[in-house]
Amino acid sequence: MPKLARTIRFDESDAQVFSRPAEAGEWAIPGGFEFSNWTEGDLSGKARQAFANGWLSLESFGRATLVAVAQVEEAELEPLARRLADHFVQLYGAPDAEAALPIAREEIAYMVELCADHSPNVLLAVSRELTEAGVRESFRAITPAEAEIDLVAIHGSAD
Template sequence: MSDLFLARAIHFDESDRNVFHSPARTGEWCVSGGFEFSNWSEGDLTGKARQAFANGWMGVETFGRVTFVAVTKAEPFEVEAITLQLMKHFVEIYGAPSPEAARPVAEEEVAQMMELCADHAPNTLLTVARELSDSGVRESYRFIEPQDAGIDQFAVHGSLDEDDHGGHGHSH
């Protein structure tokens, strides 16, 4: 079975504490969390809520938000734990009728994140940008390859095919 990749919250400075109402904890696993905004309209997009909407990934422990996540190898048990966390969240916060009913939604959210991380080297940084369009929330992604990040702790080994995947976003 091939390796699984997900992303963990990462902070370079204190800015997330100031821009997000509820910042994620460094190192917690993250998903896009776009579902939180599915019923939002322009009127909801003010202050810190706007920032979470525009650029925030969702941590699956605190359900806080973070600007940068780093691609990290995940173990199957971790993927399962993240899925269970989300299921619980959907029941407790979103009123899903049961964990069983929430599971496919949680799995979809985790699968989407794994798919996003799958093509990227560990320690690649990801950012998300969301906007409201007529058809709902549009998400696009930027990838910052480890060697572009210019941060010492990201001095990971470069690969031979460094020139192929640039920062192309795609939306759902």
């Protein structure tokens, strides 16, 4: 069974750092294509945070700081690709969903490949930087045993 990743929220920080935060539990991909034409001038405020380390949800098209690897049914992948293809038409000017579908499938296949060697529940973080050659992405896996308590703890009050 293939693996993909779901957005997670340990606290409300994503709601404060992203213009459009993803809800917990949404399937996600890196979504670096959003930044392909960006320059240093585009990197400020919440846009900088989305660029620097935001995963793209395939449901709300919001951003999340962390995702967790999870098994996905093969039958779920095509509807996700079609949704992403529609997003390419609506936001990026693709001529139509059928023309955008191969690229959407590639994006999802890339994420499946990223998740393939990780066990379920491993957390993934993305980091991006703007280089002369374009956007460079790197990925880091965090196993639950490696996570510091501040990363996984939910802080609240007794009130």
